[in-house]
Amino acid sequence: MSRVLIVGAGLTGSLCACLLRRELQNKVHIVVWDKAKGSGGRMSTSRPPDSSSHSADLGAQYITATAAYAQSHHSVYSELMAAGVLQPLDGLVEGLRQRDGSTDYMTPLGMSSVVKHFLSESADLFFERHVTGLYRRGASWEVQRKAGDSEMFDAVVLTMPVPQILQLQGDVGHMLSVEQKQQLDGVVYSSRFALALFFPPDVVFSFPWAARYVTNNRSICYIAADSRKRNADGPGRGPSLVVHTSVPFGVEHLEKDKEDVQPIILQELHKLLPDLPQPISIKCQKWRYSQVLTSVPDCPGHMTIHDRPLLVCGGDSFVHSNFDGCVESALSVLSVLKASL
Known part of the structure; x- marks a missing residue:
């Protein structure tokens, strides 16, 4: 063997x-x-150390299938849909550029559930x-x-x-x-920082969108009400917010400790969402290798x-x-x- x-x-x-x-x-x-300490890579789902009811996707946010790939990778998509790992993304995403024939999917249990689905039957896994x-x-x-x-x-x-x-x-x-x-x-590769903010169960966001692409901001390019995006809001579950920085911001601060970069991101976030409640926990992720720009x-x-x-x-x-x-x-x-x- x-x-x-x-x-x-x-x-x-x-x-x-x-x-x-x-x-x-x-x-x-x-x-x-x-x-790492867990599976997922750039499709990881994070939880704060003090809570099991919160989670947030700090890497990939949703999956877009073009018409061609929906056909050529049909077996993969149909398997994940049948297992309940993938569902159509039906929340409002402000600033999303629609492509003809494409379908967007979200993961109710978080992006890492895709990876865990395939690992569950495949191998001896060691972290x-x-x-x-x-x-x-x-x-x-x-x-x-x-x-x-x-x-x-x-x-x-x-x-x-x-x-x-x-x-x-x-x-x-x-x-x-x-x-x-x-x-x-x-x-x-591009580089960026991602921030997850976890809130108490009684918090309800005042904005209508599940995710929003931010323009005209040098620091932040994307914000998601992560639990809303995944239809994961429910009794006893506090909402979570995910922030992705722009690539220029990531490059500028790449060699700094994420603890020093986190306050800068929060300051910019509160300019965009001044009514945001106080989170109970925050997690910052530095993606040195975020997306492949040149393969x-x-x-x-x-x-x-x-x-x-x-x-x-x-x-x-x-x-x-x-x-x-x-x-x-x-x-x-x-x-x-x-x-x-």
Whole structure:
């Protein structure tokens, strides 16, 4: 039985693990590692430390399916809809540019529920496993962790952001061709901060929208009444508000501690929503790698660094930065794994 390691418990990694299990069943032993304390990656759902009744999406906010992707990825969308993980987004989103034939979906249980759905049947999942190096050992890979120990695998899939792939110690850098190195160096990400404000159960927002795109503000580009957007308001549940900063703001403050940036965002927020009540808890997230602005050109959704033992990279950096880009990449990586294994 081949041991396959998938690094990264975001959408690409979780879907790839799920599909690999379904395709090869008991022929492979699938392991997923993530350096974070929970799954989701940029589709994470956060809770304050002092409450189980609050939650907020600090990364991806909703999923937009074009008519073409709704057809080509029909099985993925229909599965998530049937499981109750996805529902049509029917709340008012001010400033949303409508695209012909596109459908917007929200996640009633939060964005991380999409990733958890695929992980629930797919793999042995381990958190706080930070990969620092890969070393070829004959027909296997020795994968080293920050904790100092290592494990052996027959194939490795890397789905973390490209800069983190390039930082890996060991044999990865030597195996990249000149062209591959240039392509990876050319991947560009946006950076931003996100803020979640959690309120007492008796708070009712006075504005009518579920989300709003903000124009003419250098600091804030998007605000969402997150619980309203997900139809999650209910008895005993306090509402939550999510704020995303603009990319220029993210770049300007990227190297600062988020504790120092949070008051600046709150000050700008209160200019936009002066009647906002006092929250009971606030969480700030720095997204160094938010969205892919420039992906690897003309890429099929993956990059194979080494054939045997297999080392392949996937994620939205190798296609385009949205939900369907990650699905496309997972399907692409799956085809490479099946051919190799």
